Amino acid sequence: MSDLECISHHIYDKISSIQRLLDLSDVPQDKMKTLGQKILSLEILLEEFETTVGCQKDQLNQLKELEELFHNHVEILQHLKDNVPAHMSKEKGPEIEKEPSPNQDQVPNVEPIHHNIAKNIKCYVREMEFITTAEFESIPQYMKGRVSYSQINAAVQSINTAIAAKYKIIHQPVKTLKNHARKLLQRFKDQETKETKGQYFVVEEDLREFTQMKVDKRLQGIFNMLRHCQRLREQRGGRVTRYVLL
Structure with missing residues (x-):
């Protein structure tokens, strides 16, 4: 049960109690004092009730703003989804430039590269x-x-x-x-x-x-x-x- 419902039930109980006191005939002085205290407490509860209702209204307005913001985001995402190109441009990778083959007289004495390394290229x-x-x-x-x-x-x-x-x-x-x-x-x-x-x-x-x-x-x-x-x-x-x- 929420705070608002608890306060509502409590106020209803207080009002019912006051109503029963008013229904009594020839109310004694001590009962009148009790009635005044109950009315005062009822006024305090009503103030608390109004404060709680105000807070609930503020929360409701915030929820409506969030709902509107959420719908706007959904519309933007749907637009993006409907307009994504089927193909996206890719960045060019580095090209492997072939070095000119040296002349026979310029070939240095280099040990042959292991064939396993060549396979991995x-x-x-x-x-x-x-x-x-x-x-x-x-x-x-x-x-x-x-x-x-x-x-x-x-x-x-x-x-x-x-x-x-x-x-x-x-x-x-x-x-x-x-x-x-x-x-x-x-x-x-x-x-x-x-x-x-x-x-x-x-x-x-x-x-x-x-x-x-x-x-x-x-x-x-x-x-x-x-x-x-x-x-x-x-x-x-x-x-x-x-x-x-x-």
Whole structure:
């Protein structure tokens, strides 16, 4: 039972007691004194009751403010949830630069590195950064057509998937590859040129091999948008178009 309810019951008891005294006829002097004391105590209880009611009102107002603040936070969180981009931009990792191979006469006498250490070295594979909303808005409307922001970044994700799968095969020792992977590796090497040496690129065959993307006119439009956003460049030759990451 709350303090407010206790006080209410106590006041009700006092009032009932006073009512019984008033109902008595020919009230003696000593009873009148008792009645006065009870009325005085009742006045004190009423003051306490009013104070308690005031405190309860203050608490109620504070609860209403908290409720309103809570609803505002819920609306903000719901807005954030509904508008989180499907793809977030990632920071570039450090690229491993290849040092130029020294001439035969300049090779120092160095002991060979243990093969276990070489196995633990992971080759870094570049990824294409996702398109930001600002970059997407900067693309001319005639170039975007009906392609949405989420669709262009879904294409970026598929390109990254193809690059990861392709260069995983390239970085593996040949003896660990199965027949199909060896054929792919040979194709990758045949498609290399002097201009693409040491760079990451994909061709349409890679997208068909490693992703579910449809290679059609719509994809060509996406490539144009990615080129506009400086995510890739095209390098043609040998009847193959190479999409080289920038």
